[in-house]
């Protein structure tokens with residue numbers, strides 16, 4: 824089990840998680856928060872994406888949550904993220920300390936927000952750090 828820092832524990836505690844939900848974590852390497860979420864959503868599922876292959880490999884290490892089918896990982900940048908053909912949309916997305924979403928790169932941010940919106944259910948929500956401790960980000964209308 825990956826250790827969860829007090830910083831990430833506060834984030835996970837603040838997420839509106841419920842049993843059975845599908846969660847997307849963006850830039851979650853090396854997977855500590857995603858693994859903690861996986862243990863809190865019953866028979867739900869969390870997909871952790873990260874553009875770094877090294878971060879994905881670290882998340883896959885000793886991941887009982889992946890073995891149990893509660894979590895999966897994918898090496899992809901959020902601005903390129905799309906649901907696979909048979910992939911159900913996600914109920915909630917979150918990102919912590921990911922520059923693409925926190926305003927440091929406004930031009931890529933708009934593309935990324937559209938990709939996230941398209942991968943969520945109509946009621947889906949995106950949270951990022953920088954609030955108390957989270958803030959919800961307004962998403963553009965879904966295209967799909």
Ligand SMILES: C[S@@+](CC[C@H](N)C(=O)[O-])C[C@H]1O[C@@H](n2cnc3c(N)ncnc32)[C@H](O)[C@@H]1O
Nearest residue numbers: 850851852873874875878900901919920921923
């Ligand atoms: C500063 S680390 C934060 C990791 C973790 N969320 C945390 O708070 O401990 C940022 C992570 O986001 C990933 N990342 C940065 N930009 C990304 C993007 N556009 N799409 C997907 N992952 C990204 C990096 O590879 C890295 O693993």
